[in-house]
Amino acid sequence: MSAKPAGPKDPSYVSSVARIFDLSLGQMLWSRRTIFLALIVGGPVLLAIVARVVDASGVAPLRVNGVRVGGAGIFGMMIWVLFLRFIVPVLGVFYGTALIADEVEDKTLTYLFARPIQRGAVLIGKYAAYLVCTALVVLPSVVIVYFLLVPFSEIGASFVPLVMDLGILGIGLAVYGALFALIGALLKRPLLVGLVFAFGWEQVALLVPGYLRQFTVAYYLQALVPHAMPADGAISLLESVFREVPSPWTSLFWLVFALVASLYFAARTVERREYVLEQ
Amino acid sequence: MTKRTRLFLLVSVGVLVLGLGTGLVASYVGFQGLTIVGSDGPDELAYVPQDSRLVAFANVREVMNSDFRRKLQALQPDSAARTNDFQDKTGVNIESDVDAVVVSLGASTEMGPPLLIARGRFDAVRIEGLMREQGGEVADYKGKRLVTVAGDEHPFAVAFVEPGVLAFGTADAVRRAIDTKSGASGNITKNTELMKIVRDIDDGNAWAVGRFDAFAASGRIPKEVAGQIPPITWLSASGQVGSGVEGLLRAEVSSDQAANDLREVIRGFMALARLQTGRNPGIATMLDSLRLGGEGKTVSVGFSVPPEMVDVLASMQGRGRGAGPRAPRVPRPGRPQAQVF
Numbered sequence: 001m002s003a004k005p006a007g008p009k010d011p012s013y014v015s016s017v018a019r020i021f022d023l024s025l026g027q028m029l030w031s032r033r034t035i036f037l038a039l040i041v042g043g044p045v046l047l048a049i050v051a052r053v054v055d056a057s058g059v060a061p062l063r064v065n066g067v068r069v070g071g072a073g074i075f076g077m078m079i080w081v082l083f084l085r086f087i088v089p090v091l092g093v094f095y096g097t098a099l100i101a102d103e104v105e106d107k108t109l110t111y112l113f114a115r116p117i118q119r120g121a122v123l124i125g126k127y128a129a130y131l132v133c134t135a136l137v138v139l140p141s142v143v144i145v146y147f148l149l150v151p152f153s154e155i156g157a158s159f160v161p162l163v164m165d166l167g168i169l170g171i172g173l174a175v176y177g178a179l180f181a182l183i184g185a186l187l188k189r190p191l192l193v194g195l196v197f198a199f200g201w202e203q204v205a206l207l208v209p210g211y212l213r214q215f216t217v218a219y220y221l222q223a224l225v226p227h228a229m230p231a232d233g234a235i236s237l238l239e240s241v242f243r244e245v246p247s248p249w250t251s252l253f254w255l256v257f258a259l260v261a262s263l264y265f266a267a268r269t270v271e272r273r274e275y276v277l278e279q
Numbered sequence: 280m281t282k283r284t285r286l287f288l289l290v291s292v293g294v295l296v297l298g299l300g301t302g303l304v305a306s307y308v309g310f311q312g313l314t315i316v317g318s319d320g321p322d323e324l325a326y327v328p329q330d331s332r333l334v335a336f337a338n339v340r341e342v343m344n345s346d347f348r349r350k351l352q353a354l355q356p357d358s359a360a361r362t363n364d365f366q367d368k369t370g371v372n373i374e375s376d377v378d379a380v381v382v383s384l385g386a387s388t389e390m391g392p393p394l395l396i397a398r399g400r401f402d403a404v405r406i407e408g409l410m411r412e413q414g415g416e417v418a419d420y421k422g423k424r425l426v427t428v429a430g431d432e433h434p435f436a437v438a439f440v441e442p443g444v445l446a447f448g449t450a451d452a453v454r455r456a457i458d459t460k461s462g463a464s465g466n467i468t469k470n471t472e473l474m475k476i477v478r479d480i481d482d483g484n485a486w487a488v489g490r491f492d493a494f495a496a497s498g499r500i501p502k503e504v505a506g507q508i509p510p511i512t513w514l515s516a517s518g519q520v521g522s523g524v525e526g527l528l529r530a531e532v533s534s535d536q537a538a539n540d541l542r543e544v545i546r547g548f549m550a551l552a553r554l555q556t557g558r559n560p561g562i563a564t565m566l567d568s569l570r571l572g573g574e575g576k577t578v579s580v581g582f583s584v585p586p587e588m589v590d591v592l593a594s595m596q597g598r599g600r601g602a603g604p605r606a607p608r609v610p611r612p613g614r615p616q617a618q619v620f
Contacts, residue, residue: 026284070479136291143298151478155305162302 016117020125021132028133033094037134040090041141044082048075048148071149072158078145079165083138084221088169089198091134092176097190099126099181104188104275120267127181127263134173139166168224175217175255178262185269217258220251320468320477323381323396326446326456329465330386333489334473339377339399341484346522350589376400383467384489385452392433394448394456401445410437423457425450476515480527483517490514491530510537524584532576541578545571 011019028034051061051074062074100123103109112122146162176198183197184190205212206219213219223245246254320336327334342348371377377399384393407417407426415428420438427436427450436450438457446453459466468474473488480486491511513531518524532538553566565588573579 022280026281029284029287132288136288136295140291140294140298143294147298147301152305155302159302159306163299166299 010116013118013121016121017125017128020122021128024126024129025133028129037137040087041137044078044145045141048145052148071151075146075149080225083169084172087138088172089176091173092180093194093198095130095134096177096180097184097194099123099130099184100270101184101190109275119271123181123185123267123270127177130177131174135170138169138173142166142169168221171255172221175259178259182262182266185266220246220254223251224248320481321379321381323398324468325466326396326460327381327383327467328455328459329467329469331383331467332386333384334467335382335487338379338484339373342520343374345520346586347520347524347589371401392449394452397445398443400443403439406437420454421457421461425453476513480515480517483519485520486517488513488515522586527579527581529577529579532578535575538576538578542571545580
């Protein structure tokens with residue numbers, strides 16, 4: 001029986017994740033996708049600047065039922081409508097599905113899998129890079145929007161909801177990213193499926209009476225939002241739909257469950273699946 | 280990790296830490312009264328004492344130049360004569376001389392005359408001359424020219440407090456306004472509770488905010504009604520007068536339950552009004568424009584008077600006055616003709 005030749009020791013799972021994270025973060029931040037990310041996140045900042053200028057000129061930027069909506073109210077609506085319902089799912093879809101799919105498409109997956117690291121660590125490391133990259137763009141933009149819209153005199157009262165908003169957006173990015181990472185690991189063309197899930201299934205299921213909404217991420221995320229649902233026309237309809245919301249702890253439980261389960265199965269899929277790179 | 284990646288991370292984390300740190304300090308220490316760009320109402324509020332129960336503002340220039348006002352004026356042809364009378368007595372032409380006014384009521388619970396601060400173009404010599412003709416005395420108060428006239432209950436005074444700004448009211452109130460502006464006592468912008476409401480409503484070209492007891496003390500709310508409505512702390516009204524009028528009445532009550540009760544009371548009144556005026560198209564349209572809203576401790580009723588409604592009111596008034604000669608009655612056949620006086 002011959003002994004295994006002495007050589008460099010294989011890195012641990014955690015250090016493998018750290019190395020992939022380090023490599024992927026720079027790639028993600030300075031890719032073309034970042035321009036898209038900047039545009040998406042810059043929209044609310046631009047809107048907030050416009051609202052502030054309009055407000056400073058003495059005209060109410062927003063009225064609901066004839067009542068002037070204050071800066072904190074507009075901020076709450078932006079969290080509901082722009083960030084939670086649009087920006088977070090969009091970033092989850094575009095970045096999450098691309099974690100593995102991009103490597104397959106660019107035929108660079110072989111170089112990663114040829115390294116002496118576990119395949120699952122590749123996905124987890126890339127996922128961590130996605131989370132840091134998106135969170136560090138989205139969350140500062142939320143803070144900027146907040147300070148543009150909310151008067152200083154109201155900051156004391158609305159600070160705790162801001163912290164909750166940042167936490168919820170972080171959870172949203174994490175859960176959507178994990179879910180779409182799983183879809184990306186499973187399917188060859190995951191972007192279309194991701195878009196259908198985020199802007200088809202999630203939107204429709206939330207409006208259908210019954211239990212279907214329990215199979216959406218938005219149902220649990222929106223239960224955590226500290227702001228009141230905007231009360232106006234079509235949005236009031238949504239309010240009536242969301243009147244029966246799960247408790248915060250139930251929502252947190254299912255969100256964490258979805259996150260862990262998605263990441264586990266995504267890593268397992270990457271470990272076991274044989275990716276065929278087209279020549 | 281490259282240098283620019285590290286720089287990006289540093290900036291992002293810096294923005295987050297700075298924002299959260301500022302918010303944390305604000306929530307513990309408080310930044311009351313500070314805003315980045317927000318307004319603190321018109322400059323004339325600097326003359327209004329901090330303990331005033333009611334403050335109101337009107338952009339007279341915008342209101343006077345509005346189509347709505349022109350239409351109203353056409354409905355009331357004698358209003359021009361009344362304006363001229365006011366001009367003859369005071370030397371002030373409201374239409375051309377006054378740009379904006381701020382009116383306030385002092386802390387006293389009795390309903391005294393209000394303090395009026397007007398900004399515009401005033402003929403000081405003419406106004407002073409007119410007041411002298413009525414026995415007015417001119418004195419200097421802290422460098423301001425004060426003209427005082429004896430009134431029925433209180434002596435009235437006018438002071439030209441700064442170029443283009445005139446203060447009018449009881450002599451005591453005008454002196455106090457001058458003191459307030461000089462910083463001897465706090466002005467109304469220090470009243471954070473009131474100013475929070477002012478910031479919410481000051482986008483209109485006319486608005487008023489006051490403690491409810493100020494309105495109740497005016498005696499304009501019947502005691503029977505006042506006894507039935509939930510306890511209101513602040514009452515405010517704002518309006519945008521243009522081609523029509525967009526208005527909002529807002530009440531701040533002591534609790535969420537009281538707000539719900541007040542909404543129910545208003546709903547009841549609105550239903551009763553619809554029931555009683557259903558056949559009157561002008562008023563029915565007005566009632567349809569009412570919007571009950573507000574959240575938490577705030578109850579609001581918004582309304583709009585579109586330009587067409589003024590035309591409807593004009594036609595109703597025309598019918599009420601019996602526009603044009605009445606057609607002679609045609610006697611019914613087979614019945615004796617009644618004598619018409």
